[in-house]
Amino acid sequence: MKGKSDDTMDQKIEKIRICLIYHFFPHYRAAVIEELAKAWDNVRFVASDDAEPLGYGIRPLIPDGDFNAVAIRRVFGAKYCLKGLGRLIPWGRGGHAIFLGDMNCVSTWVYGFLLRVTGTKVYFWAHGWLRENESFTKKQLRRMYFKIPHRVFVYGRRARRIAVENGFEPGRVHVIYNSLQYSLQRQLRENASRLECRTELRQLFEFGDRDGKVLLCSARMTPVKKFDQVIHAVSKLSQDFAIGVVFVGDGPEKSQLELLSKELGVPCRFLGACYSEPELSRYFIGCDAVISPGNVGLTAMHAMAYGTPVVSHSDRDTQMPEAEVVIPGVTGELFEKDSVSSLADAIRRVVSRSEEEVNFQARACISIIETFYNASHQVKKIMEAISNVDEDESIRDDISIDELNGLKA
The missing domain is CATH 3.40.50.2000 (Glycogen Phosphorylase B;)
Structure with a gap:
């Protein structure tokens, strides 16, 4: 049964335009993509339909619904961009753009900044912070990158804790966990x-x-x-x-x-x-x-x-x-x-x-x-972040046995 806060969140989601941008959608993302499509009637999926330019041996997923293919172009080294992205993303107020937070994607740096300037809400979906001990240069570069979006979606609690220790407000970093089928x-x-x-x-x-x-x-x-x-x-x-x-x-x-x-x-x-x-x-x-x-x-x-x-x-x-x-x-x-x-x-x-x-x-x-680790919960956490529901204020790395549903020692 939905509560009042759930109804309010659904109403907010219905009124906005959402675009999810990836380099390509891996086949193991099928369940969460399907859940996102069910949750948002107005979601647009943008990605390449070919993983070969990046050298990944992963079969790309072609989502049902509003899918728009873009081309991956190598820039230099591991850096790449998505060609044709500008015409597909929501510009201006009322739009929401969720980018795969890959620092090697030049397009994300550029369009993330430009969209934010024009009033679009910007989110990065990323590993975020995996290491506590990084060089000064890498730490500052990562800080610059994740200051671009309004909020960051990370897979784990440890990443959020490291982000907060590096000066990010707890409310800007949301743990959405991960999921398979x-x-x-x-x-x-x-x-x-x-x-x-x-x-x-x-x-x-x-x-x-x-x-x-x-x-x-x-x-x-x-x-x-x-x-x-x-x-x-x-x-x-x-x-x-x-x-x-x-x-x-x-x-x-x-x-x-x-x-x-x-x-x-x-x-x-x-x-x-x-x-x-x-x-x-x-x-x-x-x-x-x-x-x-x-x-x-x-x-x-x-x-x-x-x-x-x-x-x-x-x-x-x-x-x-x-x-x-x-x-x-x-x-x-x-x-x-x-x-x-x-x-x-x-x-x-x-x-x-x-x-x-x-x-x-x-x-x-x-x-x-x-x-925690299923597509329904992952989409719920994403929707809460987009609807400005505050993240849990506690900062901790580990999952405790007391948090697990229906389990008694």
Whole structure:
């Protein structure tokens, strides 16, 4: 049931013109784009329909409704611009422009400033602040950039806290979290048998009568993911109990990882790239934990949507905002960055829990997604920011278990 404040917010949204501008819309943004289109009848989507100029191996999404394609043009180095943007964005009072807050996009610097001068409300949707320790030059450049919009939408609480510590007013920085296709993921999870999924994965290994543990690594196999650390950690653990690793993904590191697993005698199965959510769901549901020794982003949300804990490193300056979903002992474990022994200890803790602890862990993982990390909540937070609803005044990094809906320890 809507309250009075919700009705007022809806009335405000109906009267304004909104334009969402991205370099391109990644396919995993489908759910939030759909929610935005439902929330605002007058929203315009502007982006390129081709990700190749930026070298991304990501399939672009073409939104339904008022979608306008623009061309990406390289300027120099990593810098680029969006050609033809000026004729598509709302100029003057009553207009709202939401830009992907990528500092490499020259168009955002230029049009963000010009739109603000002409009276359009400007918002940047960005990672914002990931590192506390930046050089003076980078810190000042970032400060200049994020002073352009009226408000900044960030994915995590830590980013907001760093922004405030760097002189930004708390009300200018809104945490909107992040989202994937949770409605589909929830449906797949509810229709699946966890026992069947576990059995399917364990049949990939020769565990015999032992209750083997299966870890999942799901990401493109690149050096930054540091999947070799998983193999080294499991080689230590395999002396104590049966354990194997399933890799879902492809990439330049695959052959080296295959060779390393053979050298160390670690049972690994390399299943290649997979883009089918029904198939991926069975891997996430059937494994004991998802391991991401490099930075962890959307993978953490993906795993927890299926009730599966995540293990990643604890160095927040080199993490992605979504690492905030990993609550040690509740939704996963953290380990000392680049320490194989610390990673092995974290894996041991997460796979050695009792059945009661595993069930609570699964509920906690699902609850954190249903409370914060879903498209409906993300759009609600965006609408509140645009409608001048003040952000929560508290400044904190972590999500506490007390905030999770429907969860009792």
